[in-house]
Amino acid sequence: MIPGLGGVPAEHIAQAVGLPIPGRDGGVGGRIPDLVVWSKAQADAVWLPVAYVLLVVEIVSPVSEGVDTVTKRSEYSAAGVPQQWVVEQPCWS
Numbered sequence: 001m002i003p004g005l006g007g008v009p010a011e012h013i014a015q016a017v018g019l020p021i022p023g024r025d026g027g028v029g030g031r032i033p034d035l036v037v038w039s040k041a042q043a044d045a046v047w048l049p050v051a052y053v054l055l056v057v058e059i060v061s062p063v064s065e066g067v068d069t070v071t072k073r074s075e076y077s078a079a080g081v082p083q084q085w086v087v088e089q090p091c092w093s
Contacts, residue, residue: 018046
């Protein structure tokens with residue numbers, strides 16, 4: 001179980017899973033979040049529907065900060081993802 005997520009079992013968490021995202025031109029694109037938490041266990045596949053997503057987590061990369069903090073947030077909202085966490089890495093000098 002995961003503290004703070006209502007006891008979500010570990011098998012409801014995935015990395016390297018793609019989510020279909022509506023495109024601006026009416027087509028469908030996709031994103032692969034750093035972490036996805038599902039309301040129920042999912043099939044073993046590369047692209048899975050957003051219907052059972054509880055949370056996506058993005059870890060901000062210095063080279064794609066704008067995409068990670070603005071673009072993806074907008075896309076996940078448009079796709080119906082109910083909760084998004086953006087994790088910023090410490091700036092080590």
